Amino acid sequence: xxxxxxQIPPGGLHLDGEEDCxxxxxxxxxxxxxxxxxxxxxxxxxxxxxxxxGMIAQTVELSCVACLxxxxxxxxxxxxxxxxxxxxxxxxxxxxxxxEDILLNLPPPIRxxxxxxxxxxxxxxxxxxxxPAQRKRIGARWIS
Numbered sequence: 001x002x003x004x005x006x007q008i009p010p011g012g013l014h015l016d017g018e019e020d021c022x023x024x025x026x027x028x029x030x031x032x033x034x035x036x037x038x039x040x041x042x043x044x045x046x047x048x049x050x051x052x053x054g055m056i057a058q059t060v061e062l063s064c065v066a067c068l069x070x071x072x073x074x075x076x077x078x079x080x081x082x083x084x085x086x087x088x089x090x091x092x093x094x095x096x097x098x099x100e101d102i103l104l105n106l107p108p109p110i111r112x113x114x115x116x117x118x119x120x121x122x123x124x125x126x127x128x129x130x131x132p133a134q135r136k137r138i139g140a141r142w143i144s
Contacts, residue, residue: 003091005092016039034061041055042054058102059075082094
């Protein structure tokens with residue numbers, strides 16, 4: 001995401017929208033972007049530095065470590081913050097900063113049962129059994 005510094009007014013600038021996935025060439029078969037990155041950012045210039053804060057979100061496709069099934073997971077960074085010195089050009093690319101925050105918020109290797117906890121109503125086959133004993137009977141796919 002390139003920011004044209006001359007277009008930022010003294011009071012700051014608010015941007016909402018979507019951009020291509022910032023992961024680009026570092027995406028792997030295990031981690032793949034699904035759709036664009038969404039953002040809502042406030043930008044400003046102060047004392048020769050660019051600052052930005054707001055929210056970014058990227059939906060990615062991950063693989064379950066237990067069954068290797070693919071599933072979608074939304075990475076949200078509700079408190080994205082950036083402060084970087086300006087060194088001359090009228091344009092600055094903040095894509096590396098966005099990429100870094102998305103990668104830092106990737107979950108550790110997880111199982112579908114944990115990642116889909118809020119979405120069990122959408123996929124009844126992923127509902128967790130009621131008790132730990134019932135979960136053990138189903139097998140290793142579920143965490144007891």
